Amino acid sequence: LKEYSNQHLIYSGIKAFKNGADRINVENLPGLRECGWDPKYYKELISESNQAELEKQNRELLDAIKSHEMAWPFLKPVDPSEVIDYLEVIKDPIDLSTIEKKLDAGVYITREMFIADLQRMCDNCKTYNKESTVWHTCALKIE
Numbered sequence: 001l002k003e004y005s006n007q008h009l010i011y012s013g014i015k016a017f018k019n020g021a022d023r024i025n026v027e028n029l030p031g032l033r034e035c036g037w038d039p040k041y042y043k044e045l046i047s048e049s050n051q052a053e054l055e056k057q058n059r060e061l062l063d064a065i066k067s068h069e070m071a072w073p074f075l076k077p078v079d080p081s082e083v084i085d086y087l088e089v090i091k092d093p094i095d096l097s098t099i100e101k102k103l104d105a106g107v108y109i110t111r112e113m114f115i116a117d118l119q120r121m122c123d124n125c126k127t128y129n130k131e132s133t134v135w136h137t138c139a140l141k142i143e
Contacts, residue, residue: 009034046109053119058103058114065118066096070141073134074121090124 011030025041026032045048065071077095078086087093099117108114125139 009107051106054108054111055103055106058111061114062096062100062103065142066100066143070138071096072099073125073138074142086128089128092120093124094121096121 014024014029016024026042029064033039045122056133066075074096076097078093080087094117099121102108102117103114110115122139123143126136129135129139
């Protein structure tokens with residue numbers, strides 16, 4: 001396999017964030033080009049027109065979810081003062097208001113990133129709440 005693939009190569013990883021960076025140039029990621037990444041595709045992906053259309057579609061979906069009758073548990077973050085052990089069980093919480101802030105900030109450069117946060121929100125709910133609860137049912141309906 002080593003003759004046909006470079007899967008066996010291990011790169012040191014990204015050190016910039018440890019040094020205080022909040023952004024990096026993706027073209028400089030170790031191993032990215034070697035795995036077939038094409039900077040031309042990335043530049044097309046993040047073009048202004050593509051991002052505007054993606055944001056419009058994501059916002060329409062977010063608005064539809066927020067207006068759904070079963071979305072009420074997801075509108076705001078879970079309050080850890082009311083649900084004491086929530087952050088012990090759920091290590092990466094997310095809710096619709098946080099997703100909306102990320103959408104406003106332009107964080108979602110792909111549809112998959114946006115959908116992943118929505119799915120994580122439902123998964124968190126199903127992880128924390130038993131199947132017999134209304135919250136679990138809400139997560140299933142929103143999915």
